Amino acid sequence: MTTTIDNPVMRPVTTIPVPVTTYLTPDGQLVSSVPVGASYADGSPLEWGDPLVPGAVVLDEQVAPRASWSGVVRAGQVLTIVDVGGNQSGDCLLYNAHHTDERYSAPDTLAWQDNAYIRTGTVLRSNLGRALMTVVGNEIDRQDTIGGACSRESNTLRYGHHVMYHHGCRENFLTEGAKHGLGMRDIVSNINWFMNVPVEEDGALGIVDGMSAPGKRVALRAEIDTLVLISNCPQMNNPCNDFNPTPLRMIVSEPDVDYEADA
């Protein structure tokens, strides 16, 4: 049963070519055999937008298609998220930046406001019922917190095992969460900025074509110091990003003192 090799060093070696693709990297080009997922098509309209509230910008970062992002928004600061390419789901989780056991709670958020959708004025509440952030600006009809995040595992249920190797939002949450000491048990039901999940009269529920457009924005005022995790959804099997993953822009501003929020 046991096979031993007399002289592995002298063994003639024949490898079979593995297909490769050339990718653009910050350093130039890289030839790689990794089956990386799609990014937006050439010529896709991109609108980078501006902060939704007046004030001094303290952070301004881009989230590449398929990538993850995290940052702390201090109490009183406003985070503007720009849907640069339109209908790009920004899967989002929030945590009390100082005690991450306190984190975003979809059921508390919905029950307190007696409505299934997030709109201007929605208070994004924690699992302790406290306000983490408030939606102070919103340029699409309604935002989703029912549809959850895609994952390698749930993709096998939705589409089949042939897509299990595709990148997913739960992968992004694990990657980004690990930078803050967060793991599997810290991933809870999330918000999906710019994603459309209607609940129809007969209870039918699902992700359908979005209502957003390039440059549409949402603005969130932090009520306490809030750690924000974002997965720029890489899903290529449903319309949560128009089947065309585009960037997001994250802008944190210190709003002007005389600024009156909508909410």
Place this chain on the structure above:
Amino acid sequence: MAPVADHSTDTVLNARADARAQGGQVSDWMPYLPASTSPFCPDDVDPESLTWAETVAPGSYTHKVLARGTRFRLEDPTGEACAHTLVYNALEPTERLNVADTQKIPWQAYLGAGHPLLSGDGRVLATILTDTSGRHDAFCGTSTAAWNALRYGTALPEGPAPAGRDLFVKAAAKHGLGPADVPPSVSFFQGVRVAEDGSFDWFGSSGAGTSVELVAELPLIVLIANVPHPRDPRPEYIVGPLRVHAWRTPETTPTTPADERFDASPEVRRAYLNTLDYAEARGL
């Protein structure tokens, strides 16, 4: 891969139909369920005995909890795979692969047939039963994001050059384990040898079609990241698909005193004794 536009997803019913139309497809890298349907079942294995069958994509990872006594075989169909591997006692994952003991206790740096994968608790987590490659490594561990950024100019987990450690962190998370639970790993199918001056000589692959087969001496959490060896000298990020098959039959038992390898050395004998003692006490 270009974005796909031919979808009708304006209503929930249309979105459902669109999603369901994608079922039943196959890809080059996927798990096969049930495992008995694997198109790549090894010739000497009864497909009905398979408990895990999967082709791992280049730059991807897999993980599984295996019953004690399970045989698992890793195959490198192209000669370009590199199976960075970690094993944990599934019952008490603080017991995990200890690479230092794995090299030191058997008095042997290079992994091959008969080599035990030891935990830090004096027990054998898995034994390498067969090896047709002979090109493995227990010195260099797997790649980190910092290393890949240096080597390839990028290391994003979703990009063309993911780091092995970042894949391990995600695989570990799916078993309740955190970044601190990812210890040094071993890798199969790409070898290095220590030169006289201590430098690592790159021996690379032993060619297409080789395999290693292991037996789970305890219930195991197995994590595998399929990424290039950190000392792979090529400027390209090249790694081939990895095949994984695991199976269990009445004959596939953990190592017992009846097996020749139980007494292969005084050290390994005591390691097997410790393992059996633990299993007996736990009622395994």
